[in-house]
Amino acid sequence: MIENEIFRALADPTRRAIFEKLAAGGMNASALREGIDISQPAMSQHLAVLRGAGLVREERQGRFVNYEVDPEGLALIAQWLAKYRAYWPARIEALKVLLKDMDQ
Amino acid sequence: MIENEIFRALADPTRRAIFEKLAAGGMNASALREGIDISQPAMSQHLAVLRGAGLVREERQGRFVNYEVDPEGLALIAQWLAKYRAYWPARIEALKVLLKDMDQ
DNA sequence: AGAACAGATAAGCATGTACTTATGTGATTC
DNA sequence: GAATCACATAAGTACATGCTTATCTGTTCT
Numbered sequence: 001m002i003e004n005e006i007f008r009a010l011a012d013p014t015r016r017a018i019f020e021k022l023a024a025g026g027m028n029a030s031a032l033r034e035g036i037d038i039s040q041p042a043m044s045q046h047l048a049v050l051r052g053a054g055l056v057r058e059e060r061q062g063r064f065v066n067y068e069v070d071p072e073g074l075a076l077i078a079q080w081l082a083k084y085r086a087y088w089p090a091r092i093e094a095l096k097v098l099l100k101d102m103d104q
Numbered sequence: 105m106i107e108n109e110i111f112r113a114l115a116d117p118t119r120r121a122i123f124e125k126l127a128a129g130g131m132n133a134s135a136l137r138e139g140i141d142i143s144q145p146a147m148s149q150h151l152a153v154l155r156g157a158g159l160v161r162e163e164r165q166g167r168f169v170n171y172e173v174d175p176e177g178l179a180l181i182a183q184w185l186a187k188y189r190a191y192w193p194a195r196i197e198a199l200k201v202l203l204k205d206m207d208q
Numbered sequence: 209a210g211a212a213c214a215g216a217t218a219a220g221c222a223t224g225t226a227c228t229t230a231t232g233t234g235a236t237t238c
Numbered sequence: 239g240a241a242t243c244a245c246a247t248a249a250g251t252a253c254a255t256g257c258t259t260a261t262c263t264g265t266t267c268t
Binding site: 143 | 225226227228229230234235236
Binding site: 028040041 | 213
């Protein structure tokens with residue numbers, strides 16, 4: 001069940017920070033470390049977890065490995081969230097805006 | 105940062121099962137245990153975590169405590185997710201449907 | 209081929225987490 | 239008011255997790 005791995009992956013604040021950074025644009029593991037106080041192996045391990053959850057995907061580029069957000073994982077979160085739409089408060093205007101964006 | 109507590113709360117499959125059960129309708133802690141093989145203290149602890157994350161709220165009713173989904177937590181997940189809308193694949197039709205619902 | 213570099217993997221360790229049993233607290237019933 | 243019930247809290251334990259240092263793999267450059 002990958003849903004489990006997604007939530008487990010996002011449960012760690014460091015991993016959410018990495019993911020957020022990647023959302024601004026794909027980059028390699030070394031570039032990702034800049035600004036985040038983290039060792040090389042730790043970053044590698046976090047990326048492996050994010051990758052296993054389908055939140056991130058990698059692509060070898062020479063001796064670098066470029067990482068980028070994988071929409072797959074986000075889609076699964078969206079699906080999970082959609083199950084509980086009956087409870088979303090009407091005041092979440094952000095989501096309405098979002099829907100309009102998607103309808104274009 | 106409650107965002108952290110939300111994802112940590114949902115990282116546990118038992119807690120997600122509890123939350124899902126509550127989404128079908130509010131009920132007390134004993135009723136929640138039915139069908140889920142879990143001890144009374146464990147259930148109580150899980151509910152405390154879900155409550156701390158803003159995913160669930162409680163209401164004393166005599167010697168029972170009724171639990172129900174708290175939209176607050178779901179709203180925060182939606183907000184988190186909305187930050188990455190640029191990456192949502194267009195094929196998530198479910199969300200479009202959902203937006204139409206909200207526009208009504 | 210060998211040095212240098214980007215990154216992954218291995219192994220060990222300290223802390224966190226989910227459970228257990230035991231007990232405490234508040235409300236109801238007899 | 240004493241027993242009972244619904245639930246919370248305490249304390250202990252086994253396992254998971256995130257880190258560390260050390261080492262390995264794969265690629266580039268001279």
